[in-house]
Amino acid sequence: MCGIVGILGKSSVSTNLVDALRRLEYRGYDSAGIATIEGPGIERRRAEGKLRNLEKRLIAEPLGGRTGIGHTRWATHGRPTERNAHPHMTAKVSVVHNGIIENFRELRADLEAKGHKFETDTDTEAVVHLITEELDQGAKPVAAVRSALQQLRGAFALGIIFAGEDDLMIAARKGSPLAIGHGSGEMYLGSDAIALAPFTDAITYLEEGDWAVLRRSGAEIFNIDGVPVERPLVKAVASALLIDKGNYRHFMAKEIHEQPEVISHTLANYLDMTQARVRFPDLGIDLSKLTRVTISACGTAYYAGLVAKYWIERYARVPVEIDVASEMRYREAPLPENGLAVFVSQSGETADTLATLRYAKANGQRIASVVNVRTSTIARESHTALPTLAGPEIGVASTKAFTCQLSVLACLAIAIGRARGTISAEQETALVNALMEVPRHVASILRSDEAFVAVAHELSKADDVLYLGRGSSFPIALEGALKLKEISYIHAEGYAAGELKHGPIALIDENVPVVVVAPEDELFEKTVSNLQEVAARGGQVILISDASPEKTGCKLAAHIQMPKVDSFVAPMLYAVPTQLIAYQTAVLMGTDVDQPRNLAKSVTVE
Ligand code: M6R
Numbered sequence: 001m002c003g004i005v006g007i008l009g010k011s012s013v014s015t016n017l018v019d020a021l022r023r024l025e026y027r028g029y030d031s032a033g034i035a036t037i038e039g040p041g042i043e044r045r046r047a048e049g050k051l052r053n054l055e056k057r058l059i060a061e062p063l064g065g066r067t068g069i070g071h072t073r074w075a076t077h078g079r080p081t082e083r084n085a086h087p088h089m090t091a092k093v094s095v096v097h098n099g100i101i102e103n104f105r106e107l108r109a110d111l112e113a114k115g116h117k118f119e120t121d122t123d124t125e126a127v128v129h130l131i132t133e134e135l136d137q138g139a140k141p142v143a144a145v146r147s148a149l150q151q152l153r154g155a156f157a158l159g160i161i162f163a164g165e166d167d168l169m170i171a172a173r174k175g176s177p178l179a180i181g182h183g184s185g186e187m188y189l190g191s192d193a194i195a196l197a198p199f200t201d202a203i204t205y206l207e208e209g210d211w212a213v214l215r216r217s218g219a220e221i222f223n224i225d226g227v228p229v230e231r232p233l234v235k236a237v238a239s240a241l242l243i244d245k246g247n248y249r250h251f252m253a254k255e256i257h258e259q260p261e262v263i264s265h266t267l268a269n270y271l272d273m274t275q276a277r278v279r280f281p282d283l284g285i286d287l288s289k290l291t292r293v294t295i296s297a298c299g300t301a302y303y304a305g306l307v308a309k310y311w312i313e314r315y316a317r318v319p320v321e322i323d324v325a326s327e328m329r330y331r332e333a334p335l336p337e338n339g340l341a342v343f344v345s346q347s348g349e350t351a352d353t354l355a356t357l358r359y360a361k362a363n364g365q366r367i368a369s370v371v372n373v374r375t376s377t378i379a380r381e382s383h384t385a386l387p388t389l390a391g392p393e394i395g396v397a398s399t400k401a402f403t404c405q406l407s408v409l410a411c412l413a414i415a416i417g418r419a420r421g422t423i424s425a426e427q428e429t430a431l432v433n434a435l436m437e438v439p440r441h442v443a444s445i446l447r448s449d450e451a452f453v454a455v456a457h458e459l460s461k462a463d464d465v466l467y468l469g470r471g472s473s474f475p476i477a478l479e480g481a482l483k484l485k486e487i488s489y490i491h492a493e494g495y496a497a498g499e500l501k502h503g504p505i506a507l508i509d510e511n512v513p514v515v516v517v518a519p520e521d522e523l524f525e526k527t528v529s530n531l532q533e534v535a536a537r538g539g540q541v542i543l544i545s546d547a548s549p550e551k552t553g554c555k556l557a558a559h560i561q562m563p564k565v566d567s568f569v570a571p572m573l574y575a576v577p578t579q580l581i582a583y584q585t586a587v588l589m590g591t592d593v594d595q596p597r598n599l600a601k602s603v604t605v606e
Helices: 014-027 051-060 104-113 124-136 141-151 251-257 259-270 299-316 325-331 351-362 377-381 400-420 425-436 438-446 449-459 471-488 497-502 524-536 567-589
Strands: 003-008 031-038 041-048 067-073 093-101 154-162 169-174 179-182 187-190 202-205 211-215 218-222 292-297 320-324 339-345 366-371 384-387 464-469 491-496 513-517 540-545 558-561
Touching: 003 014, 003 093, 003 154, 003 169, 003 211, 014 031, 014 051, 014 067, 014 187, 031 051, 031 154, 041 051, 041 093, 067 093, 067 154, 093 124, 104 124, 124 141, 124 154, 141 154, 141 169, 141 211, 169 187, 179 218, 187 211, 251 259, 251 567, 259 400, 259 438, 292 299, 292 325, 292 351, 299 320, 299 339, 299 400, 299 471, 299 567, 320 325, 325 351, 339 351, 339 400, 351 366, 351 377, 366 377, 366 400, 377 384, 384 400, 400 425, 400 567, 425 438, 425 567, 438 567, 449 540, 449 558, 449 567, 464 471, 464 497, 464 524, 471 491, 471 513, 471 567, 491 497, 497 524, 513 524, 513 567, 524 540, 540 567
Parallel strands: 292 320, 292 339, 339 366, 366 384, 464 491, 464 513, 513 540, 540 558
Antiparallel strands: 003 067, 003 187, 031 041, 031 067, 093 154, 154 169, 169 211, 179 187, 179 202, 211 218
């Protein structure tokens, strides 16, 4: 979740460290800090809150070292104060860390008994003192780290520098991603290649258990057993230019508006547009003999998976099991022979999703992952990676990644249906044609911004908001509620419309806006009954539908007019108004839209 960087440079690295950290702020932004080698010692600057606070600190108290590490934090152990901010250090060593050291309490007790003085509440500080203890016992830096790594339990990515060692940095990866960047007479370290994009596109990804010794001349990599290994040098595709807000006020707005283009790119990857056919990669399993599809993911990606359950069961007639990854990883769910397991993740690094993938793989499932980062751990550990072509998503609230995930999953549902003969060639053509029209329809929805501002005015006055939907609109109701709460901090819940009368209806009064996601499909009439139940109790109904408002037979607080589309693709379109409603509400509330409180973009701890 935290972001880490390191640079062995030719001149002062502090500005470049901060620049790289800015690209990693999506991983956490509770506090930030850097440390550099200054003569025989190490100096650091840290600041609570956003990176700009650290920048101010560095202007007042600059650092000049050519070797340094940096960190932007998402707090796990210890409050987000300057004292707990990374880098952590002793006189001999400084460390930045992403992940959780599970045995830090035992290590700390042991080290305190040996006389080490701890200054923070973090798990990371145990690593610093552990390495210091090894150095105190006479070990050289590389041997000290090797020994310390053997004593650490948990998930971590580490960047380590040593007092007086101007040409040395050690990196280690277990459970949290880490990339090494190769420059000309310079070396870099980062949580991902995006952080290093301004400096180099020549990247080596460390694999699980790897650790590396970096010097300006290059990197030596060792596996978990300490054996030297070669890891490929790849050219990263993350362009420095892509990480830019353009003319938009927030990344989230830019990303919402990119959807027509990125959905189109993603669909083009899985469709033969000329023949109106799905052109899906071989998943290495006979789809006609599939016994079950198991889907797992977290947050918004989970809701994309939930839409896929409706699609696959309906169009391909295969049972689908789905669960959030944090539950599925520990449920010990029995998994069938000839089963396909699908994991959905924008970052491709989500810890729970990765753990569930490994469980499914160990239990004989064929693994496919829908990921936005092709080089991610989830992509690499899957039998088949199915990339979304959304481009980097920087806003913490997932928007374009979601609709691109739906694009891939829709194609998957058709591919399975075709293989099983539950979808005819004619039906395939009709469904593919409907998909190909999605970008145009999304573009038309994006043109009516004022309607969303009006709805946002209503929602910004509320303490609670309900979202309702039926069928494949139910996951969109869940996603709409998640989007609103995560960036506006207004309490919102999504419900299956039919569940309303089983409890949530007790919440309805004139102060509770109810957003109803209701395309005019075969379930529309049922949803209208629920909508009337809300209106009868004074609830303020905001309807998102292609049906005319008169068809509801009740007074609506607002109506978002949607284009008429095949009900198959409706979830891809109806997600967009829920994004815009959340975005405009957050703007009105004055929250930090791209970096909402307590959240991080990439959740690499469980
Ligand atoms: O990177 P992933 O798609 O695996 O992330 C999963 C969730 O953490 C993510 O979708 C989260 O719920 C978003 N902040 C929602 O907008």
